[in-house]
Every structure is written in structure tokens, then in C-alpha cells.
Amino acid sequence: MTAELVRGQNHPLSEVRLEIRISAGSPVVAAATLGDDSGRVRGAEWVVHPGAPMLPGLEVSRQAAADHRLAVDLAAMPGAVHRVGVLLALPTAGGGPVRFGAVPAPFVAVTALDGTELATYTITGLDAESAVIALELYRRQDAWKVRAVGQGYAGGLPELLTDQHLPEPHRLATAVEEAVAQGLSRSIAPPPAPRAQHGDRPDRPGHVPTQPVASYGGSGNPAPTGGPVDYHHPRRQSAPPPASGEPAPQPADPGTPGDPAPAAVPPSSAPTGGPVDYRHPGRQSAPPPDAPAQPVAPVAGDATGWSMDERLYNQVWGMFEDLARTTAAYRSAVDFAESRLEKEIDQVLADPRSRVGGRAEAAREAARAKHAQLVDQARAAFDRDLDQLTAESEVVEPALPPAYARWDNPVWHGYRVPMEIPMAVRLGDLHLPEDPSLRIPMLVRLPLQRGLWIDSGCRPSVSDDEPFADEDEVRRLATETAVAHAARLLAVHPPGEFGVHVIDPAGSGARALAPLVDTGVLAGPPAAGAAGVADALGRLTQRVDLVQMAVRGGAPDALPPGLDTSEQLLIVNDFPHGFDDRAVTQLRYLADEGPAVGVHLMMVADREDAAAYGPLLDPLWRSLLRLTPVPDDHLADPWVGHAWTYEPPVVPQDSQVLQLVLTQVATARRDWNR
Numbered sequence: 001m002t003a004e005l006v007r008g009q010n011h012p013l014s015e016v017r018l019e020i021r022i023s024a025g026s027p028v029v030a031a032a033t034l035g036d037d038s039g040r041v042r043g044a045e046w047v048v049h050p051g052a053p054m055l056p057g058l059e060v061s062r063q064a065a066a067d068h069r070l071a072v073d074l075a076a077m078p079g080a081v082h083r084v085g086v087l088l089a090l091p092t093a094g095g096g097p098v099r100f101g102a103v104p105a106p107f108v109a110v111t112a113l114d115g116t117e118l119a120t121y122t123i124t125g126l127d128a129e130s131a132v133i134a135l136e137l138y139r140r141q142d143a144w145k146v147r148a149v150g151q152g153y154a155g156g157l158p159e160l161l162t163d164q165h166l167p168e169p170h171r172l173a174t175a176v177e178e179a180v181a182q183g184l185s186r187s188i189a190p191p192p193a194p195r196a197q198h199g200d201r202p203d204r205p206g207h208v209p210t211q212p213v214a215s216y217g218g219s220g221n222p223a224p225t226g227g228p229v230d231y232h233h234p235r236r237q238s239a240p241p242p243a244s245g246e247p248a249p250q251p252a253d254p255g256t257p258g259d260p261a262p263a264a265v266p267p268s269s270a271p272t273g274g275p276v277d278y279r280h281p282g283r284q285s286a287p288p289p290d291a292p293a294q295p296v297a298p299v300a301g302d303a304t305g306w307s308m309d310e311r312l313y314n315q316v317w318g319m320f321e322d323l324a325r326t327t328a329a330y331r332s333a334v335d336f337a338e339s340r341l342e343k344e345i346d347q348v349l350a351d352p353r354s355r356v357g358g359r360a361e362a363a364r365e366a367a368r369a370k371h372a373q374l375v376d377q378a379r380a381a382f383d384r385d386l387d388q389l390t391a392e393s394e395v396v397e398p399a400l401p402p403a404y405a406r407w408d409n410p411v412w413h414g415y416r417v418p419m420e421i422p423m424a425v426r427l428g429d430l431h432l433p434e435d436p437s438l439r440i441p442m443l444v445r446l447p448l449q450r451g452l453w454i455d456s457g458c459r460p461s462v463s464d465d466e467p468f469a470d471e472d473e474v475r476r477l478a479t480e481t482a483v484a485h486a487a488r489l490l491a492v493h494p495p496g497e498f499g500v501h502v503i504d505p506a507g508s509g510a511r512a513l514a515p516l517v518d519t520g521v522l523a524g525p526p527a528a529g530a531a532g533v534a535d536a537l538g539r540l541t542q543r544v545d546l547v548q549m550a551v552r553g554g555a556p557d558a559l560p561p562g563l564d565t566s567e568q569l570l571i572v573n574d575f576p577h578g579f580d581d582r583a584v585t586q587l588r589y590l591a592d593e594g595p596a597v598g599v600h601l602m603m604v605a606d607r608e609d610a611a612a613y614g615p616l617l618d619p620l621w622r623s624l625l626r627l628t629p630v631p632d633d634h635l636a637d638p639w640v641g642h643a644w645t646y647e648p649p650v651v652p653q654d655s656q657v658l659q660l661v662l663t664q665v666a667t668a669r670r671d672w673n674r
């Protein structure tokens with residue numbers, strides 16, 4: 001699983017050939033230093049930077065960019081190298097931001113060559129600094145580890161290199177800046193990505209989406225591949241207006257096509273060294289310059305898009321990003337107030353003349369009062385943003401189409417089987433502990449790019465003093481959650497465009513699977529026993545092989561006449577019962593190769609129960625998106641690394657909505673097959 005590091009934390013590295021992936025909201029210069037066993041950088045020849053981008057075992061980018069991939073081969077490092085420091089700096093050329101406090105917090109991930117995230121670190125708490133040591137790889141007893149550093153330098157790259165005790169640090173910093181400037185003069189901004197037209201949906205296996213897909217995970221994504229989650233979405237254009245007393249946002253320079261959007265600058269009323277204004281930079285609606293600042297009534301579907309579904313999708317993801325960033329700003333402000341309080345009290349205690357007596361107590365009271373004032377200011381701004389987002393949620397939620405709506409939404413009572421595939425599907429809700437009542441729909445783009453792992457081993461705590469809930473109850477909830485997900489996927493696809501298969505070797509999920517079985521929406525009866533497992537996996541594996549060969553050979557018309565080319569979902573219940581090593585290998589194959597040709601996997605299993613497979617199971621676990629049948633805070637966003645609480649989709653008790661929807665799906669399928 002991915003280790004989400006905080007400043008000062010370290011983590012062992014299981015791989016020696018690595019990529020270090022850097023994501024920032026503004027172009028940054030990436031560099032690295034090599035240190036000996038005492039941490040000393042012996043000279044400029046031990047620094048890798050855009051002007052000298054390669055050393056044995058290490059390569060960095062030659063240009064400043066918002067996204068970097070550094071190649072590292074620890075096995076190829078010279079024996080004298082015991083430390084590798086990864087450096088980030090804001091370039092002085094190009095007129096960009098001059099301090100990290102004005103841009104989103106940089107995100108750094110250490111990954112294996114297959115993209116599996118080993119450790120991630122979001123560099124928060126920066127303000128006036130323009131250079132930072134992001135992290136450090138270091139050798140301990142012939143093993144390598146990674147440490148989150150996050151040491152910033154307000155003096156920029158020259159100060160950072162000086163702190164590394166390098167000779168002539170200013171000359172080296174100048175050489176780096178000159179190399180970056182030359183790269184900027186040679187570079188051409190890429191054109192904007194093509195926009196998917198409404199209705200541009202896969203009509204055959206192997207279709208490649210024209211837009212990025214939003215995905216989730218906590219072990220390698222957002223982002224989350226199952227780590228930090230990739231929540232990118234088209235830029236929104238609606239925002240809460242500035243609060244009274246705040247400066248109105250100035251029009252942003254459109255800049256060069258393809259450049260990242262400029263980050264918002266903190267309001268002047270924020271304390272020096274305080275939090276970044278994380279409000280969504282793409283939400284630009286504001287009252288006219290001559291009008292008084294007042295809340296704007298939210299409107300459902302006010303984001304950009306070719307259709308109402310696309311506008312609602314973009315609006316939901318903009319709400320998610322806004323909540324992530326405003327919460328980050330609030331937490332940063334509180335952390336700043338706490339650190340300021342500690343610093344001022346330490347100053348009082350450091351002076352022997354003022355440690356005791358009325359003077360000392362007055363200084364402490366003044367420090368506490370300032371702390372309370374800063375926290376109250378941050379909370380007031382945070383509450384204002386929460387109120388705006390809550391009002392927007394109350395308008396947007398009732399307007400969502402079935403693919404995005406909760407099961408208790410009245411839109412399901414008028415459900416009709418759709419004639420086209422929607423942009424996305426809802427897999428649950430997300431919220432943060434500061435306001436559990438504000439829940440953001442968790443939307444994932446279609447077609448699915450990853451399978452799902454419904455964790456039947458997740459143990460909800462009944463209370464602080466009570467033991468975990470009954471294991472059998474959690475397993476039942478996990479199967480019911482899988483059925484709810486499968487029912488929604490069936491409901492949002494046109495007739496004949498989506499099929500569901502079930503493997504239930506011991507029949508333990510018969511009761512929970514009844515809605516799928518009784519309504520006749522399954523492609524066949526649930527497979528039981530070892531023979532049923534082998535048959536179901538063999539048929540789907542063969543389908544993947546045939547479609548892959550046809551697509552790669554450029555001859556999709558050469559597929560066998562009776563082959564079903566619609567999207568397929570395989571639900572595997574009670575894993576690993578009834579599975580041998582061959583069956584597990586087939587599952588891994590379906591998880592890795594299936595999504596590209598329309599075959600998706602949904603596992604209902606407890607990882608601990610399958611621990612006997614050891615390393616064989618780990619790639620399967622990492623390739624799937626983990627969801628839980630009970631609330632759990634295992635998902636993270638890619639911007640600031642918040643731990644989001646996931647709420648699974650719940651069908652209201654005694655509601656017949658699931659049966660009614662599945663009955664319509666089955667009827668439409670029969671009519672379509674005639």
C-alpha cells in the first residue's frame with residue numbers, strides 16, 4: 001500500500017528502479033543533489049539539474065514544468081553516494097509565481113516502474129519560500145529509504161545550494177536558471193486537449209476515451225492507480241463571491257495556451273506566512289464591480305459542458321475540489337496559529353527576566369488572544385465557504401440524473417432505460433470531518449478504467465469502547481454493496497450494452513444476490529464450485545484474448561459472429577474459496593487486460609482471508625479500486641492529501657427501487673434481443 005508521508009517521516013523502498021513524479025500548479029525546476037555517507041555534497045558535479053540533467057543512476061528534466069518524472073536507479077548509484085536530495089525551485093524566467101505560497105501545494109510520489117506508488121508527500125506549509133528540498137532517498141545498511149523533508153528557502157535556489165555547502169552556489173544557481181531560460185525559449189506550448197463531443201462514447205471494445213478519466217484510490221492514483229486520486233476535471237466557471245472586505249479577484253492573464261491556470265493569491269488580510277487561498281481558480285463568477293458583495297444563488301448545471309449531464313458532472317467535481325482546497329486553507333491557518341502561539345510562548349520562556357510574574361502572564365494572554373483571533377478568522381472564512389457549498393449541494397443534488405443520483409432520489413421513480421451511456425456513474429459519497437453533513441457525490445468516468453474491490457474485511461467501530469461489528473454482517477453488507485453497484489451500472493447502460501456475470505463458489509451470497517438473480521438481469525446463473533469458477537473465468541479470459549487480437553490486428557470485424565462485444569462485469573464473491581493458483585492468475589489477467597477491451601472485475605473479498613496467496617495477490621489488490629461497505633476514511637485527493645470518508649451507496653430500507661429498476665432493465669433487454 002502507498003505510504004502517505006508527513007514532514008520528517010521515512011519509509012523503506014522495496015524497489016531500486018524508481019520514478020519520482022512531481023505535480024505542481026505552476027512550472028517548477030526539478031533538480032537533485034548526491035551526498036556521501038555524511039550527507040555532504042562534494043561539488044557541483046554532484047548536482048543534477050536542467051543544465052546537467054544526467055548522472056549515473058539519475059536523470060531530471062531539462063525544462064521547468066508543472067509535471068516532472070525523475071528517473072532513478074539506486075542500483076546504478078556510485079558506491080560513495082548515500083543520499084539523493086530532490087529539489088524544487090520556482091524559475092525566475094517567464095514571469096511566473098515567485099513564492100510557493102501563491103501556488104497549490106506540490107505533490108511528490110515515489111513510484112515503481114509499473115506506476116505503483118510506494119510513497120507520496122504533499123509539501124504543505126510553504127509561503128515565502130521559492131525553493132524547497134522535497135524529499136530525500138538515503139541508504140541505511142545496504143537498504144534504501146525515502147524521507148519527506150519539505151525544507152523551504154525564501155532566498156530561493158542560491159540559498160538552498162549555500163545550505164548544501166556547495167562552492168560558488170550563486171554561480172551554480174545562475175547556470176540552472178540560464179538552462180531553464182534556454183529551454184523556455186525553445187519550447188512551444190502544446191495545444192489544448194481535444195474536447196469530447198456529447199455522445200462520443202465507445203461503440204466497440206478498445207475505444208480510447210478522448211478525455212481524462214477521473215479515478216479514485218488510496219494505494220496508488222489520486223490518483224488514485226490506487227494512490228493519490230486523480231480528480232482532474234474541466235475547469236469550472238462559477239464561484240462564491242469574495243466575502244465582504246476581501247479584494248475582488250482580478251482578471252487573470254490568459255497566458256499561453258496549454259499553460260496551467262494561475263493559482264489564486266491569498267487575500268491581503270491573511271497573516272504573513274499564513275495559508276494559501278485554495279479556492280478553485282476556474283470558478284470566476286463574481287458580482288459586478290459596482291455591485292455590493294453578496295452571496296449568489298447557486299444554480300444546478302452552471303458549469304461548462306455540451307450537455308446538462310456534462311455540466312452537472314463538472315459542477316460536482318468543482319464542488320469537490322473547492323471543498324478540498326478551502327479545508328486545506330482552514331487547516332493551514334489553524335496550524336499557522338498554533339505554531340505562532342508556540343513560538344511566542346517559547347520567546348517568553350527564553351527570557352529569564354519575563355518567565356514569571358505579571359509581565360510573563362500578560363505576554364501569554366496576548367499570545368493566546370492572538371491565536372484565538374486567527375483561528376476565529378479562519379473559521380469564519382471556512383464557514384462562509386461551507387455555507388456556499390452546502391447551498392450549492394442542496395440545489396445540485398435534486399437535479400442529478402439517475403447515473404449521478406442517490407438511490408433515495410425521486411428521479412428513480414421516473415426511471416427509463418437510457419439510450420446512450422452517461423459520462424460517469426456514482427459509486428458513493430465523500431465528506432470531510434469538519435462538516436460530515438456536506439457530502440459530495442463520488443463520480444467515476446465511464447467506461448470504467450479499473451475494477452473494484454469491495455472490502456468485506458473492513459471492520460466498522462460501533463463506538464470508542466465497543467468491539468468491531470459482526471464479521472458475517474460486514475460480509476453481507478459487502479455483497480449487498482456489490483449488488484447496488486452492479487444494479488446502477490446495468491441501469492445506466494442502454495439495453496444490450498452491459499452484462500453481469502457472478503461467481504459465488506459456495507453460494508454464500510445467495511440472499512444478497514437475489515435481486516440480480518430473481519429479475520433475470522444476469523448473463524447466466526451464478527457460477528458455483530471449482531468447475532463453475534474455471535468455466536466462468538475461462539470464457540471471459542477467452543473473450544479478452546479474442547478482442548485483444550482483433551483490436552491489435554486492426555480487424556475488429558474478424559471476431560466470431562456470436563461473440564458478445566458489450567461491456568462485461570464479473571462479480572467474484574467469497575474469494576478465495578474455490579480458487580486455485582490458475583484461477584487467481586486468470587483474475588489478475590482480467591484485472592490488468594480486461595478494462596481495455598470492456599471486461600471489468602468486481603471482487604468481494606477480505607484481503608486477510610486471501611493472504612495465503614502472498615505476493616501473487618498484491619498486484620491484483622493494487623490494480624483495483626478499494627471501496628468499503630461501511631463508512632471508511634481510506635481515500636485521498638491529489639492536491640493536499642486529505643483523508644476523505646467514503647460512504648457506500650445505500651438503498652433505503654424497505655424500498656423497492658432496486659427491484660423496479662432491475663425489472664425495467666430485464667424487460668428492455670428481452671425486447672432488445674427479439
